[in-house]
Amino acid sequence: MSREYKIAVLPGDGVGPEVVEQAIKVLEVVAEQEQVTFNYSYARLGGSAIDEDGTPLPEATLEVAKNADAVLLGAVGGPKWDQNPSHLRPETGLLGIRKALGLYANLRPAVMVECMASASSLKEEVVAGVDMMVVRELTGGIYFGEKKRFQDENGRDAAIDTLLYNEDEVERIARKAFEIARKRNNKLVSVDKANVLESSRLWRSVMERVAKEYPDVELSHMLVDSCAMQLVRAPKQFDVIVTENMFGDILSDEAAMLTGSIGMLASASLSDGHLGLYEPVHGSAPDIAGKGVANPIATILSAALMLRYSLNLDAAAGRIENAVESVLNQGIRTGDIAEDKAAAVGTVEMTQHIINALKK
Template identity: 75%
Template sequence: MTKTFKIAVLPGDGIGTEIVAEAVKVLEAVTEQTGHSFEISYGRIGGCAIDEDGTPLPEATVQICKDADAVLLGAVGGPKWDNNPGHLRPETGLLGIRKALGLFANLRPATMHKSLVEASSLKPEVVSGVDLMVVRELTGGIYFGEKKRYTDENGQDTAEDLLIYREDEVERIIRSAFDIARKRNKRLVSVDKANVLESSRLWRKVAERVGADYPDVELTHQLVDSCAMQLVRAPKQFDVIVTENMFGDILSDEAAMLTGSIGMLSSASLAEGSFGLYEPVHGSAPDIAGKGIANPLATILSVAMMLRYSLNLDEEAGRIENAVWAVLDAGHRTGDLTDDRSKALGTVEMGQLVREEMKKQFVSK
């Protein structure tokens, strides 16, 4: 039985409009091949919203997202808005939409596909076979704590950022990570800084308590600096990593680069139930915006995650993923994946190849 899904699409800034356009075409290809339809509503977020609406997150955009079954986001930010006050920075819109939609769990897979081993800056024997998931808490911690900027009693310009976590916030993300680990290889590493931070000591205590409910999953603890080192030294030791907001932001980008290009990494930000926001891990790349050379594969793979986690279309998600890997196996590359820029494909060309491969799979099915 075919279904109709409502998708909120927020292209954002920089290359966001280019890569999201290719991802939407992939959704159209799914419609052609399966009959499932996608009602798409567009909204503004980030710098473009500041320019058009005077705020990085218009209320109309929030409502479009709340009315949807899932959200597809491009990227936000750029040097144009770097000197804006905090409430008028593009990233404020990103934090705001996560909070407004209750997106507490950020899933960032880092998988080394065999055809991209040489694209990594690390030795092939180190990265070959890497397949890990970083689960990042998304709505708490230092990003959302009270912020102050003032002149102290000595006349020094001073800044404060408050790091707060409640027990229920920690338990919610820890349980999500255990559930994911249970479906993978049953190994979970909880990352903290418990030797220094009280918030991390709470985090570790909750992880131990929740772990008792998952006797089939091996739980270990690791300090964040050690984890950062081990991700580069021996990344294949990891299956699922769970950590707080700021540590997760940093470690997930580090894990992304194991695969050779941040342009290949998708992500999901999930709320309670099946609702989620899906976006590439990379930023808005303003230096290449408008040149038609951005890699759309992370955004296309984000669509696959959306079909799997929010829309329960596993077969269709697999078809997209298989098409991406087939295109790469055939030797096709965008500029970020090859040193030979003369043979690099553009954004539209790469998107077209993926859709053609999806069609081949559908016809041969």
Template identity: 75%
Template sequence: MEKKKQYTIAVLPGDGIGPEIVAEAVKVIELVARKTGVTIDVEYGRIGGIAIDTDGTPLPEQTLEITKRADAVLLGAVGGPKWDQNPGHLRPEAGLLGIRKALGLFANLRPATMHESLVDASSLKPEAVAGVDLIVVRELTGGIYFGEKKRYTAADGGEVAEDLLIYHEAEIERILRVSFELARKRSKRLVSVDKANVLESSRLWRKVAERVGADYPDVELSHMLVDSCAMQLVRAPKQFDVIVTENMFGDILSDQAAMLTGSIGMLASASLAEGSFGLYEPVHGSAPDIAGKGIANPLATILSVGMMLRLSLGLDEAADAVEKAVWSVLDAGHRTGDIAADKSQALGTVEMGKLVLAELEKWETA
């Protein structure tokens, strides 16, 4: 990737704890810019519930314009009970689905890595999770989330709902090639997850996986049914390296994989388009129950910045430095409430952010 000297990041704080955690992540971006001498401009936009309240839509056109001229997007979180009773097109999640489609963000990468100092934070036995290092690749713009939806009254007077699950061969091939390329750079093992014993879409998925796999003879391809994968993620998670699956299955399995590491508040993600453009966000949601209390864990958002620096901006050294700063803080025993054994010693959002910045200040650029 050709490195530039000036980048623009679209920042969408969103709802709930989004503004709090994003604020700490932006401080990291600013420090990286100062350390590297690269100019990183930040433009803010609204998405989700705050956009519904302010603009009357979960995805304003102005927000799309900001994101389309950016090199990458940093997103906080969307949603909350305030908007739960809204019709589908006026729910915060509609903004999230809309921006994925509009920006062509078809590949969602969600790594789940168990850092040594957090082994005891997992609800599973240490021997089961120690050394876990896997990544779930989720197809993001197809499947049941984007299929036609209907609600109607049947002849007997009962209400009926329909959601169409549809996949085109090209959509499947595209996400599989991303996954094979990723597996080739890791342990050369890829598990494709489907429900081919029941769903026709999964039978097509498996057929395409076999065809594409022929182009990657150095990568071991295996297939697993989604219910079996869910069980195996809990029983023996270290058997997995790269998992690829369709939209709904990926949504569920990636959250399950996140909890292997002890807290969903620790997991970053990247949603990638063709080329280097991507949207980066923490895996966790808006957590409205703790919004405004200053106790949210900002580390997943900061680690998402690390992914952004590496995958969209080509600043690998800076990405390494950000990740090292986070792990150094954790190795020193500092914890937010979601991962603290002693809740009385838990740090707040800003306090944790300051510790990461202090570690990052030690980074000596080449």
């Protein structure tokens, strides 16, 4: 009897629907190879939901996501909604679904495919061999703390954003990071700003306490400004990095660009259960939406992460990753990563090359 999996599909905005469509083509090949069935339920999130439902996160979308085995997301946002009040911004929907589903751990792999080293803005000898995982706490910190606009005692406009963590929030992301480090090279760097921030001092003390349960993992600490510098100076020193929400937001994008294109990188947002949300790191890129030139690789690799972390189809995930690398090794490129732009392939053509490699 064929195994069945329920996948919530949130195409989103901009290029999101285009790249999600290509990822599903790849998943259908996997379904045939693995003799499984993927049942897709589509729902709106972000700008498209604001336009159609009057909210960036409709209740119907949450229900679809909660009843799924995994969630595949395209991208949200765009200048069309930039002037909206905060409760009607696409990003509010993304933050909301992360919170509602308990997706507290964001995994951002940054892997340099050997043939792509020349695409990085750094020297090839600096980035060749980079293979790291950034683990970002996703539902606490300054993004979710109290926010307030007011006038101070001198009548000037002022604002407050509160950075709040409790020990349980830090402990659960610490355990997730230690477990991931165990599956890699047993090296974990915890990034904070403990020389200035009380929240970082709490973070560091909890990391030290949890580390006693993982004596096989080498834990070190690094201040966030130093980490930002080391990522461009000597990135190969890192294996797994764990950090709080805002620092992780910034550092994971920096790590992504080491590999040459943010359009190639996947991410996973995980809860304590099997449910996860999988999305490309790149944004909605409204300037190229509908032109058929978006790079689908990040979304296809996000689908591979979904197979690995939510559906326990590790072998299939590996085959997708190998197929992507095989295509890149053949010199096939979309415009964002092509040195010869005239020879670049489009979204659909790149996907077909990956499918052909997957079927071999």
